[in-house]
Amino acid sequence: MFMNPRSHSHPLFYTLNILALAGVCGILLFAFAWQLLYDEVPCPLCLLQRAGFALVGIGLLLNIRFGPSPLHYGVAILSAMAGAGVAFRQFALHLAPGDAGYGSPFLGMHFYTWALLTFIALIAFCAVMLMLDRACRDQPSPRSHIGRFARFVMWLFFVLVLANMGSTLLECGFGQCEDDPVGYLWITK
DSSP states (O other): OOBOSOTTSOHHHHHHHHHHHHHHHHHHHHHHHHHHHTTOOOOHHHHHHHHHHHHHHHHHHHHHHHOOOHHHHHHHHHHHHHHHHHHHHHHHHTOSTTOOOSSOOBTTBOHHHHHHHHHHHHHHHHHHHHHHHHHHTTSOOSOOBOOHHHHHHHHHHHHHHHHHHHHHHHHHTTSOOOSSOOSOTTOOO
């Protein structure tokens, strides 16, 4: 059984961190499923954005496992800032008139645009959580262990990160990824 040593934190923060990590899992799962279903191999900038989401997830996972901490939120914020920088770079590359962008759009926007907006939302989420955590720190929490849903989300996160790492290895091998990938280096068609 996982014990939460920071049992003084408010149960709302525990729940919100679980939901945020579930959201990160949803993003990673959706991107991975799109890659497989539509045979769209992610570019190096796309892979870096996925790494940014994985690192944000690690900060949120630490909050769930060990309780909210400015250090954990700092990991999530810095990771989201790096991911937003990469997403903005890719967005800026495709601003030229007539540029169709990279990959298929989803709901009218490309994945890097969605990633930029999501990273900004995650930064705002962590900032608000940091501000509210101080105000609620003295309220007791009845939660002394990690629940089943939290455990499921944490394991799902691990599986998705491993799947994305495996896919990246298949695509790029141990070298540099192609700028405009059309297939997987280690899989012949």
